[in-house]
Amino acid sequence: MNALYAFLWIFALWKWGDWRNWKMYYPTILFYILGDFLYLYLLSDFYPMWTYDPQGVDEKVNLTNTHVSFSIMAVKYPVTILIYLYRFPGGKLIKKLLYILGWVLLYTVNEVVDIKLNLIKYHNGWNLKWSILFNAVMFIILWMHHKRPAAAWGLSILFILFLWRQFDVPSAVFR
Structure with missing residues (x-):
């Protein structure tokens, strides 16, 4: 699955x-x-919100949550940005x-497929x-980052603090 997703995202980039x-x-x-790297480092081992659960061939070659996360960071995220920002419309709000909303829907459909195939598991109330x-x-902040990075950093920190509090993340994650 991991390789198939990578191929689909690379094809989308090319197209x-x-x-x-x-x-x-x-x-x-x-x-x-x-x-995502901060999430992976701070939370995925001690207090995850979600984890990837490789299935089929991915499982047989001993891929882990970390492998899948890194492949998503290396392929899906750059491709997303190179399409999302390039095609971001001007004009009316x-x-x-x-x-x-279209991008949120795309990512939601991707996640629903992952749920149906048991490729992702939720934890700790997520x-x-x-x-x-x-x-x-995230998609609002990514667009904002491209235009006004400092504002995006500020909004990101506020949203992280909101999530941190909402999910009662223990301070022990700062190991």
């Missing part, structure tokens, strides 16, 4: 992404990856909101509704 101008989007790609909210905020 719809601005891969030739990747340097223009590089800061936002790093911002996106850093956010409603057009922008519908575009963001569920699909939280993922949808998270993705909505």
